Amino acid sequence: MNNFRKIFPFIIPYKKYAYLNIFFNILYAFFGTLSFISLIPMMQVLFDLSKRNTAMPVYHGLSGLKTFLEDYLSYFITTATDAHGVGYTLSIMVAMIISIFLLKNLSDYFAMFFITFLRNGVLRDMRNAMYKKTIDLPLSFFSEKRKGDTISRIAGDVNEVQTSFLSILEMVVKEPLTIVFTIITMFTISMKLTIFVFVFIPLSGYVISLIGKQLKKQSTRAQEEQGTFLSTIEETLGGLKVVKGFNGESYFNKKFQDSTHRFFNLSNSIGNRQNLASPVSEFMGIMVIAILLWYGGHMVLIEKTLNGASFIAYMGLAYNILTPAKSISKASYSIKRGNAAAERVLEILDQENPIVSKIDAVKKNSFEAVISIKNISFRYEKENVLKDFSLEVNKGQTIALVGQSGSGKSTIANLLTRFYDVNEGEIKIDGVNIKDMDLKSLRGLMGLVTQDSILFNDTIKENISLGKLDATDKEIIEALKIANAYEFVNDLPNGIYTNIGDSGNKLSGGQKQRLSIARAVLKNPPIMILDEATSALDTESEKLVQVALENMMQNRTSIVIAHRLSTIQRADLIVVMQKGKIVEQGRHNELIALNGTYNKLVNMQSFE
Numbered sequence: 001m002n003n004f005r006k007i008f009p010f011i012i013p014y015k016k017y018a019y020l021n022i023f024f025n026i027l028y029a030f031f032g033t034l035s036f037i038s039l040i041p042m043m044q045v046l047f048d049l050s051k052r053n054t055a056m057p058v059y060h061g062l063s064g065l066k067t068f069l070e071d072y073l074s075y076f077i078t079t080a081t082d083a084h085g086v087g088y089t090l091s092i093m094v095a096m097i098i099s100i101f102l103l104k105n106l107s108d109y110f111a112m113f114f115i116t117f118l119r120n121g122v123l124r125d126m127r128n129a130m131y132k133k134t135i136d137l138p139l140s141f142f143s144e145k146r147k148g149d150t151i152s153r154i155a156g157d158v159n160e161v162q163t164s165f166l167s168i169l170e171m172v173v174k175e176p177l178t179i180v181f182t183i184i185t186m187f188t189i190s191m192k193l194t195i196f197v198f199v200f201i202p203l204s205g206y207v208i209s210l211i212g213k214q215l216k217k218q219s220t221r222a223q224e225e226q227g228t229f230l231s232t233i234e235e236t237l238g239g240l241k242v243v244k245g246f247n248g249e250s251y252f253n254k255k256f257q258d259s260t261h262r263f264f265n266l267s268n269s270i271g272n273r274q275n276l277a278s279p280v281s282e283f284m285g286i287m288v289i290a291i292l293l294w295y296g297g298h299m300v301l302i303e304k305t306l307n308g309a310s311f312i313a314y315m316g317l318a319y320n321i322l323t324p325a326k327s328i329s330k331a332s333y334s335i336k337r338g339n340a341a342a343e344r345v346l347e348i349l350d351q352e353n354p355i356v357s358k359i360d361a362v363k364k365n366s367f368e369a370v371i372s373i374k375n376i377s378f379r380y381e382k383e384n385v386l387k388d389f390s391l392e393v394n395k396g397q398t399i400a401l402v403g404q405s406g407s408g409k410s411t412i413a414n415l416l417t418r419f420y421d422v423n424e425g426e427i428k429i430d431g432v433n434i435k436d437m438d439l440k441s442l443r444g445l446m447g448l449v450t451q452d453s454i455l456f457n458d459t460i461k462e463n464i465s466l467g468k469l470d471a472t473d474k475e476i477i478e479a480l481k482i483a484n485a486y487e488f489v490n491d492l493p494n495g496i497y498t499n500i501g502d503s504g505n506k507l508s509g510g511q512k513q514r515l516s517i518a519r520a521v522l523k524n525p526p527i528m529i530l531d532e533a534t535s536a537l538d539t540e541s542e543k544l545v546q547v548a549l550e551n552m553m554q555n556r557t558s559i560v561i562a563h564r565l566s567t568i569q570r571a572d573l574i575v576v577m578q579k580g581k582i583v584e585q586g587r588h589n590e591l592i593a594l595n596g597t598y599n600k601l602v603n604m605q606s607f608e
Contacts, residue, residue, distance in 0.1 A: 003342040004168060006350075007161065010122045010129075017118040022173050024111035029177035031104035033185050036316040038097045040309050041077065054078055111174065123162040126345065130154045133348055138355045139419045140380075148231025149224070153348055156226055157341040164338030171335070175324035182317050189314050190306055196295050197288060197318065222266040223344055229259035270337070292318055355418055361438040367445050367526035367557065368430050370394050371416070376425030378411055385411050386580040389425075395526075398558040400568035402601065403577035409561040411580075413531045416559070417446055447520035449549075451532040453512035455504035460489055461496040463504075463515060467523030475522060483518035484548035485511065510544055517548045528558045565602055574598065 011018060057071035080089045134150060142150070186194045236243055236252050243252055292315065299306040306314075371393040378386045386408045393399050401409040414420045415427060418434055427434045434442055447467070455463050464479060465471045471479075476496055480486040488511055492498040504512045520528065530549060562568045569588045576584035576591065576598045583597050591598035 003339055003346060006346055007122075007126075007342055010125050011118065013125070014118040014121045017114045017121075020114040021111050021118065024107045024114065025174035026177055027107035028104060028111055028174060029181050031100055031107055032178050032320065033181040033317070035097065035100045035104055036182075036313050036320060037185060038093075038100050039316060040313045041093055119162050123158060126158045126161065127154055130158060130345065130348055133351065133353075136356075137348075137351060137353055139414070141351065148229070148234045149227030150348070151234065152223065152227035152230045153344050157223055157344045160223070160341035161338050161345055164334035164341065167334050167338070171328055175327045178324040179321055182320050186314060186317050189310050189317075190296075190299070193292070193296055193299060193306070193314065197292055222263060222270060223341060225259060225263040225266060229256055229263065232256045232259060289315070289318055355421055355439070357439040358436060362432050362436055363438045363441045364429065364432060364445065365441060367395060370430065371527070371557070371559075372428040372431075373412075374425050374428070376415065376422045376427065378408075378415060378420065378423050384580055386415075389580065389582065391575060391582070393557060393559060395557050396555070397572040398553060398560060398568075398570070400560045400562050400571035400574045401577060402562050402565060402568065402574060402598065404601075406579075407577040408580040409577055410531055413448070413529045413559070413561055416529060417443055417448065445525055445527050447523050447525040447528045447552075449513075449516050449520050449528075449530050453504060453509070453516045455500060455507075455512055455515060457499070457502045459494075459497050459499050460492075460515065463500065464496075464519045464522055467519045467521075471522055476518075479518040479522040480515075482521045482548065482551045483514045484544050484551070485514035485518050488514075514544065514548055517552055521552050526557060528553060528556050530558065530560045530562075532561050565598075565605055576601075 057075060077089055131154060232255055243249060296311050300308055300311050373391040376386055376389050377384055401412060403409055415422055418439060461476055464476050477486060480489055489496060500506050560568050560571060568574060573585060574588060574591055575582055578597060584591055584594060
């Protein structure tokens with residue numbers, strides 16, 4: 001119920017549908033019970049069991065309601081039969097039964113009609129909330145989570161909450177009310193028989209409850225396993241070249257089949273346990289019905305305390321309890337599955353995001369003077385990646401960060417854009433701590449070109465206009481020209497409207513990188529961060545991309561993280577890093593003259 005309370009806010013926008021569902025479920029339960037009571041007068045007419053009553057009965061209040069209704073029914077049957085014959089009376093009874101059953105089924109339809117809007121609305125809103133939270137959470141969260149597991153939660157677990165968890169609305173209204181109305185009616189027909197029956201009901205309820213005890217634990221394991229094999233699919237498709245190149249098909253096939261086999265066993269166990277609920281509840285119900293037949297038959301035939309028509313209707317009412325009882329037992333198992341799914345959904349939705357804008361955050365739309373990095377330290381796990389690092393970048397400067405892999409260069413880019421937050425020290429832009437800045441305006445000041453050209457399965461126009469959503473075709477073409485990409489784009493079948501495939505796989509590495517640069521150019525930010533933008537390219541592509549980068553970096557403040565040192569020789573300041581610290585800094589010629597770490601790096605690359 002705690003998880004249901006947390007999901008309840010998603011139901012509130014659709015509360016009118018919930019109220020309408022409850023209203024029609026009440027009608028369904030009422031007409032469902034009435035449909036069995038309506039059989040009594042028909043059987044009395046059929047078997048001529050009704051007593052003659054020619055005097056109109058008088059109503060004496062609620063306490064005498066049962067007697068009044070019985071007397072009025074016998075009065076109606078007597079007068080109608082005397083006036084029109086028994087065939088007319090029987091026709092009236094049949095018409096009444098048909099009308100009641102029609103109203104019962106219409107109520108059931110409208111209850112289902114309105115809850116459909118609630119179910120699908122909650123499903124949509126939860127998926128939207130999950131997706132929004134997923135893209136809002138920091139990168140550090142996904143370094144610990146499988147992508148496939150997150151996809152499984154958004155797709156599978158949210159759907160499980162919708163189908164299973166929301167059945168609680170049915171369980172607390174429709175089925176219990178049907179049982180309550182039925183039991184009240186059974187008490188009015190024969191209190192003695194009903195008390196006798198209810199001695200056996202707690203026993204059958206206890207037997208049914210034993211079945212579902214392990215269901216939630218098994219459902220959690222099944223949903224986790226689904227996340228595992230979805231992750232395997234995502235990783236395999238993402239690295240298909242490597243899988244095929246290293247003949248790894250059999251390894252990944254076995255890994256996937258092992259996961260689906262575990263899911264198969266768990267699903268069988270869950271399904272069989274759920275399937276057991278219905279026959280067990282029905283068998284226990286039939287046991288109660290059998291006891292009823294014995295004791296009720298004794299009351300009709302021997303004690304003569306109950307008439308045959310009432311007893312047949314009573315038996316129908318007793319059997320009427322079985323269907324909602326079965327539904328409740330099934331729904332209770334569904335709720336256990338839904339509860340397991342809800343826990344996994346809420347784990348994401350309740351996840352605290354440490355990197356958010358403050359309430360009174362500063363909105364800064366321009367860069368005026370200096371980026372100041374003061375005494376920062378940062379660690380991903382326990383080991384420091386940066387230690388007491390300080391640097392100043394003046395407006396218009398090109399600063400290059402160089403060093404061996406793992407020296408902390410890319411971490412600087414991640415900290416400047418607040419993909420991560422510093423553990424110690426501070427980063428300021430024009431004297432304003434970036435933690436005090438509005439996150440959207442901070443990232444609006446920066447353009448980012450990474451080593452991996454991250455493109456989406458869409459047209460070139462849609463990929464580039466991510467930098468400026470309202471960009472015109474003319475602006476996009478201008479950005480492509482600056483990025484040295486217009487020539488190859490113009491040769492494509494549909495120009496900027498050409499779809500580039502999943503991750504841009506229809507293009508070469510150099511072409512993809514130039515589109516990434518065009519995206520940054522179109523955004524036109526005052527600060528540009530280039531994170532090893534040419535390291536994955538061949539020599540020819542590198543030259544084309546380098547020209548594009550130089551075009552883009554004109555009149556901008558640029559922070560270049562470089563692996564290939566040939567690309568940063570004209571930088572205003574080259575910062576040489578080693579194990580998270582600055583070991584040298586200066587212009588290219590000055591650092592060569594020092595004959596230190598930078599010179600060694602240059603010589604190593606020259607030798608290569």
